Structure formats: structure tokens, C-alpha cells
Amino acid sequence: MFRQFTLVGFLLIISLPVFSQDKLMSILAEEMKREMQEFSSIERAPYYMEYRVSDFETYNINTSFGSLISSDSYTNRVFTGDLRIGDYELDNTHEVFGFSGGYQSYSSSSVPLPVENDPMAIKQMIWLTMDQGYKATLEQYKMVLNAEEVKENEEKIDFTKEEISVYSEAPLIAESIDTKEWEGVLKRISSLFKDNEFIMDGDANLQVSLERRYFISSEGTRIIQNFPIVNLSIVASILSDDGNILPLYISYDARTIKNLPEETQLIDDAKELIRKLEQLRNSQVAEPYSGPAIFSPRVSGVFFHEIFGHRVEGHRLKDESDGQTFKNKVNSQVLPKFMSVISDPTRRKFGDAELTGYYEYDDQGVKAQKVTLVENGILENFLMSRTPLLTFEKSNGHGRATAGYIPVSRQSNLIVQSDKVKSEDALRKMLMKECKKQNKEFGYYFKDVTGGFTTTDRYSPNAFNIMPTEVYKIYVDGRPDELVRGVDMIGTPLTMFSEIKAAGDVVEVFSGHCGAESGFIPVTAVAPSLFVKKIETQKKMETHIKQPLLVSPEFEFKESEKQ
């Protein structure tokens, strides 16, 4: 059993000369130079080539109801290569219709690479991958050249020219931690769930992922960055009398384990989670509703990530199959005038919270930039990778991907701001007033959320679904707030934006992993609470799970001891 692991401290040192000391980068550079030279002698040589290598060291500890379920670690190295044939204006990635699949996919070649810095083995595997990748890319390029639509397409460039960057972070410095101790902490947290016979899941988990990411392009860019991510999660669910599993979770994200809360805090949070689960179990199932609501800052964060953030990812606006909600809305008002939205991957912290969407360079080797997306309600910009738009011809450092995927424009740290804020009390008063106006007995307060999803294409409804875990009815007649369950928030984007009427003075961070066509990437959303004039909810799917015939053996034992 794995007993002792090392964890890397948060040391991001900008130190350019370390390239010469990094053996893997030297191997990559040699092979890229050799391959470009070899390709130069053939017709239709690639005009651009990039290698990305992710060196992973991952640690996991999982506990459930006070028991250690797993404690292990692994290392692996993934190579992702890409090359482009043609030129910056027209290359193999150009969108082409008229063949199966509709949209021209990006080429990508990914293989596991030796974890040891053996030059010949690494070079051999890269060559095999790139040589095969070239053949597939050439076929794509031929298809582009043969397609009639090419000349008519409005976009003039397929790949932007960007500044060459050279950047390297020092290798992560390992600090030793006591795995036994963390196993103990997590076991003590998850053992709290044993005392309630209706709790079905009661887990506490720690995952530490240390990634050292290499990027090298034939243009001369060379980047080495570290991506340490620490996540501690407490996940539990309770069974209601009507057979539904009601989940709640708490997640702590950081870039170093030292920044996780103390055990006493974690224990208190887990106890609070149990208290909420018990309340949820006794709560009523909410009926479908349409009317006023308040979103907590975390819910607002997810709301903006789903319904706004995904629709300002630039590459989608070039894709004819996408809904392109905002394509022609630049310089138009899309949000209330009091609201602004920025994307800032250069920001490491918000208050005490570490922002996991932080990076120095994106996965196309472009320097990360703070981008104002919406200023005073007016749409100004998009999140851009090196796939340009007619009016946005440069990347702003948002080309992101996980290992094995080709980068596209993605979110990082999405920050929603309001220049007119109201207190929580004021928001409640606005809600009640609006409820009366709409003749509603109550409005909703969405306090916490597990996540959401949205569809942006044209083939299905351009809608979103936010999955709240903690929802309260706020009664107009002054009754205490009532916790309800079984609610999902649904809607369509443009309608929802027009319903935002006010923002609160409390701002919080929601951290998570966003999944899309370039893989799962860490993101955050920073937002204030919001008052919306009208939202719509639907019922969650029901499960009808039955309570076990016998009580848990430990619960039975403890009960017999009491007697």
C-alpha cells in the first residue's frame, strides 16, 4: 500500500534560462527540428507543427463512512502533436461542408510517451505519431482544397500569427507530506456520516494532480508550466422516504495542500452538510414554477459559466452548426447596464480563494490575457484561441485543452461584476415585491448548486440546465424560508439575461472542471448574487430507491449498546 507521497509546493518562478537544464524540452526541440527539416523536402510540407507533453503525477485518497477505500498514486506522460498543412490563411482546419460529419474536425495525435527521458525512445514515438498525423492532415487539406465553399467563407484566416514566447517555470519543489495523516483526516470526516441510518453515501476524498506541461512549436515558442491542483471533496447523499437520493457536496480547490482548510474546519463543514441532508430529507418536493428568484453567488457563477461563458467562446462563432447567440451582437447591449464580465486567466486569487482557472500561457503558447467581455452591459470581446474571427484576428490567450485534445477557445476565470450592488436584505425585498406583483405566494432562493450544462448548437434547443442542491422558498407572507428539493433550473439564454434586475454585494468563487470538445479543464466563476424577475424550474428525475430491509450493522450495534 502506498504510504508516503510527495506533494509539490506552489513555486512558480519565471526563470528563462532553465530550458538548457530541462532534458525533455531539449529532446522535443531536437526532434522537432529534425522533423521540420525532413518535411521541408516534401511537397505540401507542414507550415506549422506543435508538440505538447503533459507529465502527470497523481495521488488519490478515497474514504467512505470512516473506511479507507483506496490510497494510490501513478505517473504518466502524454504526448499530443499537431501539424498544419497549407498556410495561415487557408489550412487543413478550414471548415468544410458537404461530407459526413459536416464540420471539419481538428487533427490530433496523442500517445503515451516514455516516463523516462530516454532520447531515442521518445523521439521514435513522436516521429511515429507525427508521421501518421501528417497523413491524416494531408487528407483533410485535400478535402479543403476541393471544397467549393472555401472561397465564399467570410473568415479570411484559419490560424493567427502570434508573438513567439519563451517561458519556463522551475521544476516543482517537492515537499513531503504524511499520507497516513491525510488518510486519518479523511476517515475522521467520512465517519461522521455513519450516525445517520438514511445516509447512503458518505465520502471524503483527496486528489492531488501535479502536471508539468511542455509546449513547443515550429515557430519558436517554448513554454514549460506547472499545473498543481489539489481538490478535497466531501460528498454525501441521503435517502428520502419517497425513495429519492438527495446529494450534497463540498469541494475545496487549491494549488497547494497547505491552502486547504484545517481539519477542525472540515469537520464543522461536514457536520453542517449532515444537518442540511437531514433537512433535505424532511423537505417537500417542489412543483414546477415560473417566477422571481435570487441566485446565491455560487449559483450565479455557474449560471454565467453555462449560459454566457460558453456562448462567447470564439471558435463556436465560426462554426455554422453552432447557435452563434452573440456573433453579431458586438457593441450591442446583452446584459443589464450595471453588469460587466471579464475573463482573467492571469488572476491567481480572489480574496483568499485560489483561482484554478489561472495560467501564464495557454495551450497554444499564447500569453494569457485579461479580456473584458462585457462592459456596462455592452458586448465587447470574445474568448479567442488562434482560430480567428473576421473582426477578432488575434488570440487573447484562451486556447485551452487537456492532454490528448486540440485546444479551442475556453473559459478560465470568469468574473462577473456589478457597479450597482444591493445588500442581501434589499434583494429579498425586491423579490417579495416582485412576487406580489406577479401574484406569487413565494419566490425561490437558489443557495447552492452542483453544476450545469448547456447546448449551443442549432440542432437542439439552445437551452441550459442548472442543477441546484439547496433551494429555499421565500414566502411573501413572512413565513420562515422553506427548504425544498427536486428542482432543476431551466431556460434559454437571451430571455434569462433580460430578467436580471439586480446584483448583491457578496461575491463568491465557484471552482470546477468544465467539459467540452477540448477535454475537462479547471475553471472558476466569480460572481455576486443576482435577483431575476422570472425563472423557470422543472422537476428532477425520481429514483424510487428503497431503504434496506435491515439497518446498518454498526448502527444496529450502537443502538443495542444504548439499550
Add this chain to the structure above:
Amino acid sequence: MKIFISTIFFLSALTIQSPAQELSPALKDSIEGHPVIKAMSDEIERNLSSLQEDGYSKPFFIGYDVSDLKFSYSMSMLGAVINSNSTESRSWSARVIVGDYKINDENFENSFKSYTFDPGYANLPIENDYWGIRRVFWIATNNIYKSAARNYKQKIQNLEEYNQEYLLPDFSKEEPILYYDTSSIYQPKKDEIDILTRNISAEFKNYPEFLNSAVIGYNVSAKNYFSNSEGTKMIVPMSMSSLMIQLSKGVENMMQSGTLVYHHDLFEKLPKEETIKGDIQKMIVNISELDSLDEYKEDYSGPLMLKGQAVAEFFIANLLVSGENGLIASRERMVNSTKQDFEKHFRDLKKELEENKEKKIAVSSMQVEALPFLSEYEGTRLIGAFDIDGEGVVPDEQLTMIKDGALETKLNDRVPTAGIENSNGYNRFYMINGQVSKTISPGVLKVSFSNSTSLDSLEILLKNEAKEDELTHGLYAESLELTSMSKPIIIFRKNLENGNVEPLNGSPLRLNRKNILKKIVGVSNTYRAYNLVWSGNAGSVGMGSFGGVPISIIVPEAVVIKDFDYTSYKVEQIEEESIIKGPFQQ
């Protein structure tokens, strides 16, 4: 109750012969007090006495399995480790039966079943956490029981509705046993697998045509805990190590050309590095020669002589199958379907019970014996040897399965099949991809013949059989030594006129044929043992899977089969040219 103990290091323990020894009171306490066994036994007892849903019968049998697994894996190419990991996990399974030994919920497919929604699967703690283990089995037992209780009720209703006598019991009665092998779980030394795969893979730097060859080494070890409501409690360790060398010829597209495979129960006992490198060299020469040979494209019907490992492949393909002529027992399940289907099931079963006695399936000179405790044969370690099966049944030291060409019995577990009402101890632990389960599988099989002859005489026999068939040549085939099953094959065409032997590049042989064991006309008088990892009825374990059941088979070195139909169906592998030169080419 039988009591059995082994305190010898478990490799040696495999050689222990029955009868069982009496456990000392201290060791008896030791097994019964072991936290895993105790947690399982206590939860079994609680559920057996208290678990019952209104309107349904109580469970009559509960059995729990826990397996602690240690899995070490390494893959290297060109002298560099690409992937290496070492994991520890604990897997579990539970069996809850409702009814009794004669009629219960098993061997029944309830196709109109209404599903119950129950709490889901839970992982078992990896520590010996008494309450944590009980918690998982509590939920599992609840869920399995509810499903079993409904199935049983439906089955009884079906039998009553169609007024059908139940011909074969559902579950055999076996004597409870206490078995405790105290050896610790084996794990290779840290880096040992990395070092071997790295060093072996570096050898391919000397063979530019085989640069993309991969070397995979792994060890999977387990300690299996089992407890059931009849009183059986056992702790059984096991281990299996393999080294696989996947030879890929071709500059770019990694055409697989052959595989060298080595198995042992301990990683350190695999052949030495230099031996393996010698085998690689030999294999590469063979593959290169094979590629230079003409392809045998004729369709042929006549005598075939199999030599070497191809003989083992031939017997495995024809014996280790379920169905009427195979050695693996199987039972058709009764299906809750139409009355016609129901009646057909019982008609077929009745026919099977009447016909299945001493059926002739091979030539009269052929015998097959199961020798589960035989751990060595002429200097070859037999990895299939075992003491006790996964249900706590100790197999007999010797079991005659085919006698004078007639099928005497089959390998069975506790589910009775036609003619075999009790388990003969072959429900073996099966380790694959981080899980332990059980499957009916042999341990060590010996295939022998009462009339055998020299290899030279077999050559003459081949010639005579071919002449009788008015052929101009006869064929003999062998797998390249040390390759995995069925590929590649060299066909040797023996010209009857001048006696010349011409080697040819042949198609993989389809060895599993109906009644082919009755067409054996000659066997050699020399025997050889082979080890392999078997994946149950699915066949041999391929490169993508790690684990299976270790088995051994002792077979003649050569056999001659008459009336063998050979069809050439080789699929051409086309090697694509690379666009640019590779680093090694420069």
C-alpha cells in the same frame, strides 16, 4: 466439517497433498478471528437470521468473497519505460440464494422481472475495517436477496403452473471446510518489473525492423477470503506473473508479427534476461525466415501432423469448451417464457440426463486426467496446480475425465449438471484486470494415449495416410516456438515422391472441429508440459488483458490427425511507407 491448514510458503503449499490436517485450536481461532473472515461471518449470520421481505422467502445460503489484490505492471519500448504502475485494491462478491438445495432462485432467467431500485454498489475498505466491510456486505446482501426472492417466487409459480417435476437439483451440498494458508501475499521487488521490461526492450535497438516492439511485464497476486453460511471459512493466496514480448515488424504501422510469452507464479522465477534475449533473437530469425517463405495457398484435405505447442493448442481448443463434447460443465437455465419454451427446456434436460453417460468423444486410446496437485513435470513448473477451489471444495488428487475415448465426467462447480450432482472442485479463482472472480477451469490436465510411437514412425504414418488419400504430399504444422496461441504457423509440405520437406508460410489453423478427437491416428511417445493463462470459455488471454486462470497441460509432442481440412485465408498486412525518416533510420 473438514479442517485444512497450510503454513508453508504458498508456492510449496500448492504441492501439498490431501488429506487435510487438523487445525490447532489456536489456528482455528486465528482464521475465525481474522477481521475480514469475522466481519463476513457475522454479517452472514445476521442476514441469515433476520433478512426477509414481506411476502417472500428467507435466504437459505449466503457466501461472501473478498480478495486483496496487488497488481504491478510495466510496459517498455526501446529501453524506456512508457507506463509503470503498482496498485493495490480489494474486490468483493456476494452470493445470496433463496429456496433450498433442490429448488432455488438460481439456474433461472426471469425475463419478465420487475426491477427493484436499491442502493448502489459500494467499494470495500482496503484496510481490515470490521464495520466498513460489514457495511458493504449489508447493502449487497439486501440488494441480491430482494432480486433472488422475487426470482424464486416466480420460479415456483412457473413450476406449479406447468405442473413440472424438477429434474436436477439447483445447488450441491458440500462439506464445510476450514482452510488457512498463512503465507503472505507475494509482490515482486520494487522496480524489478521495470528493470526487466526496460532491459529486454532495449534489445530491439539491435533490430531496426522491429523497433516498435513492446515488452509488457506484470504480476498479479491475491489473497482470497471466503466465508459462507454452511460454515466454510478459508484464506487462499495466489500469484501469477507474465512477461509478454509483442514483436512488431514494420517501420511505421506496427504490424504484429508474433508474441513471446512466459508465465510463472513468481516474477523472479521467469527466465533470465539472457535467455529471453536469446529467444527474441531466435524468434526474429524465425519470423524473418517465415516472411521469406512462399505462402501455402492450396485448399487441402488429408492427414496433418501437429508438432510442439500446436499440439497443446489443439487439445485446449477441443477440450476446454462447454457443450456436449467439452470438459467444462454447463447448465441451461430455465427461462420464464412461454409454456412451449418451458416444456422444451425440461424435454432437453431429460434427454441430456439420459444420453450423457460415457459418451464416446475421442479415439479409444485417449485418456484425459485432471491432476490438480501436480506441481512439476519433467523439470517444468506447472502453474495450474492448486489445493482448493473458490467454493472451498478440495478436488480429488486424480480425476479421470476421458477414459478409452469416452467422456467420464466434466469439470464442475456446485451447480449440478447432467450426470454430475456434486462439485468436483474446479470453480477456480480467476484474476483479471484488478478483479477476482470464479470460473470453471482445469488446473493441470494430462492428455495421454495407450498406443504411441516415435516421431520417426509418425512421419511414416503421415506419408501412408496421405498416400491412402491419393495425395502428392502431406502436411505438418507447428507454431513458432514460444509464441502465443495460433500464430504464426509454419506449414511443412512433405513430398511423398522424394521425401523432401518444404517449409511454407501458412494460415492460422482452425483447430476446434466437431469430432476431430476421433480422427487422431497417431501420437508421439514423448510428452511435454505447457503453461498458459486461460480466460475461461473466452479462450486464451490477449495482450489487452492482464490475468486469467493459470493452467497447465501435458500433451504428446506430436499428433497425426486424418481428414483435416485446411483452407488458406491469410489476411495481407500492408506496411505503409513513412513520409519522413525516423530518428533511428538516420
